[in-house]
Amino acid sequence: MFSKCKTCSKFFEIKFEENIVDFTIKIQWLQWTNNNGRSEKEESEGTVKSCVQHLSSLIQQYLSHVFIKRAQSSLFEELKEITDDKKVLPQVDYAENFAMDQQDAIQPAYWNTRMLSIFTAHAWCGANNYSFALVSDNVTHDKCCVAVCLNNIITKLKQYLPDLEEIVFFSDGAASLFKQRYLLQNTTRMMVEHTLKLS
Template sequence: SKYFEQLKSEVTDEKVVIQVDFAENFGLKEQDEIQSAHWNTKTLSIFTAYVWSKSQGFSFTLPSNDVSHDKFVVNAAIQIILNELKTHVPNLKHINFFSGGAASQFKQRFMFRSLIQIAHEYKIALSWNFFATSHGKGVVNGLGGTVKRLVWSAVLAGDNCKSAEDFVKLAQQKTRKIIIIEIAKNDIDNSK
């Protein structure tokens, strides 16, 4: 959208744009798993975000064993991103968020109440904007795919990935350009 592109062109080190979304779930498989394991595949979710600021961009992938993709996972992910972002952009004053319009994830009153609390806690101004339904484009979609491919290549080479914690370790071994942090169960529980 024009508004999204306009805001990206106006970023400073005090005013940033963040695009967020969930990547497709990642199937936890082993290279030499037995056939019956194929029918009992566990998955993990991956919350992705990209931050545009004047000095640099920041890529985030946040895997979780919780695959609900609900408002509590979103809230926990935003808290993790903001905590990390404050260390890189200490003068942050305003964030323009962009996301899809999925009601279970982003477009509901819990998120807006939570944003008010977050704005107060971090002493920043927040706005939230929604893309058209099934937008499915942008850097965040590439982030999810890239990290999943990196981890899958490690699995094919014989490494094990049985949890979000394993996913983080493998992904961090493969790239330093993406900030990869697990959304732990207690992070989600604290959002409730």
């Protein structure tokens, strides 16, 4: 997947580039680009050669992404298989913020819509599974909110599973929410507070 071995280092050239009949033909292709923080589909135009060169520049990043995604997915499936009343695997994430609309609201109410956030979790616990949806009017999704939500989930899981020893949290890996130093410090605090192994 990283094109480092002798077998695969020229794989793109052998399987793809060598099968192209004419590099000079003009073509059009669509591609997702990031413009000012927004993803947009743009149409590009050029020769087959320029398109292949562009694709070749993206292939390494794509292969690395696919490898990491498959490794994470494989680990997640393995962990699900070994869960029980002592070891639990919750998958956690924030849902999109929801607008609190009223069906028959007056027009100015449109500009004063209140928002709420939902922190979702599903915990695999062997034969039993538990789902959580923690609703809050705090829509910041910051480290403090995440810590409160995780603490709430841990407390509930301990009530449901008195023999609980270990919790392995899985998330989408957002750096601002889950992969940052404050949450790691809070995790060590929660381990002591709840006498659990957390990761």
